[in-house]
Amino acid sequence: VSRAPAIGLALLVAAARAAHGVDGVIEINQARALAGGVSPGDTAGFPVLLSVPGSYRLTGDLDVRGETTPENVTAIRIAAHDVTLDLNGFGVVGPVVCTGGPPPTSCVPVGTGFGIDGRSFTNTRVTNGSVRGFRYGVWTGFATLDRVQAIGNQEWGITIQGSATFGGFPQGGGRITDCLAARNGGTGFMGLTEASGLRIESSRAFENAGHGFQLPIRSEIRSSEAIHNGGDGIFAPSGITLGNLSRDNLGAQLSGDGACGSNVLIAATAPTACYGQFEPNLCNGVLCATE
């Protein structure tokens, strides 16, 4: 019994220091978000600031809905290059709810919050979880995203801003694989100008109010699906569009001036393929006309 105070204090200290998992990854959950100190400069509450390169992992959902004006709250702000963030199957949750449609016709409350904001930094990796209910779901610089689901955000689900240069070299947009953007109030996957060279693979955009996929120039999308989005299914101003399914989108199924092949395009209004068919494409069950 006489050792109980020491044991208790030791456990308390251990619990307080437990921002690092047993494997050295920095762990983030709701309590630690509210307490602050996840990385240098991280103050109590949201956003959780990731200011140091390294590996971070959620150990619970992060939910900003309890904040004052939660629609203006960003959940995680990445403020360093070379950050890996494992959502560990959990969700980053905001207050926005999209209704109507599908695709949705309203997403409220309108605000300014991001689920994950890493716009100004490069070589980010985000994996394995969902981001839902923010103004923007995930917005990164040059990044690798895999198995991320962006659902029901007011505007864009997943946005890659790219990095024009880093260390003097063009970085482009990075890579998205096995991701989903659904029922967002804007475009599902958005690649901004500096994200040229972005590659999207094995991903799906469905029932977003804007385009399914909007790619920057010199980018590639393959083995993906755009289904019942409010804008174009795939908007690819240049680059390659290969082996995708685009159907029942309210705009064009495939638009832009890039090269395309082996895509299947289906719509009530006869779809057309790209100008540069390097392989045949199928438009409503017949080979698409060549331009």
Next chain:
Amino acid sequence: MRLHRIAVALAAGILAAASTVSAVDGVVEINQARAAAGGVTAGDEEGFPVTISVPGSYRLTSDLTLPLVAGVENLTAIEITSDFVTLDLNGFALVGETNCTGTPVTSCSPVGSGDGIQASSRSFVRIHNGTVRGFGDKGIHAGYALIEDVRARSNGSNGIHLELGGRVTGSAAIGNGAHGFTGQALTVERSRASLNKGAGFDALSGVVRASEAFDNVLEGIRVGDGLAFDNLSWNFNEARALSLSTGGYARNILVGEHPPVTGGTQIGPNSCNGGLCP
């Protein structure tokens, strides 16, 4: 003395927290003992099914085996009643008592209403890394879901059935009593379906890519108006290796006693029984 009491209370509290069902990384753990005890999430009663009623991340830490009782074919192992659930089978298996026999399958017994994982009214569910075998009805029955690295075997009906579509990657459906994989607007990649009593891949309006179908009773691959791409389908039964309505296909290797493809349009070359498909 006061410090002593506070410290003891802290120790007790922290130890109590450590004994909850959450692992050190916050993921809620599920195993046979916890299934029996209940309380995995709110509303989860003792025994099967384990009910997951709260969004979040869950992980098996053992196989979950149904008890050998009368009506076991009507028991479901895990019922998901919330959207936004991630379930890591962690290499373990959900195990029922149904056995399918025949090569390919000709019958399964006992059949009933139990699924390995029942989430048919839920969306944005993700299930990965494990096996679901021997259930009276479907192996996995979900609304909109993402399935990765799952093996569904010897279930009384479909192996993996996604009512509202979704994506399946790196998975296998072997020797089930109906289709291997089925769903509307379903995409299946890098997966295998063999010896099922129905079609291997039944992905109407969807996509089957970089996958293999071997000796299923019905068609190896059915995609309706969708896309079949880079697959190998081998079917020596009455049904075709590949069946489409108005969909497209390219770079598939198709083998069978009958013309191995019906319907659809070639949007790239395909191989039929060793030659280019006509």
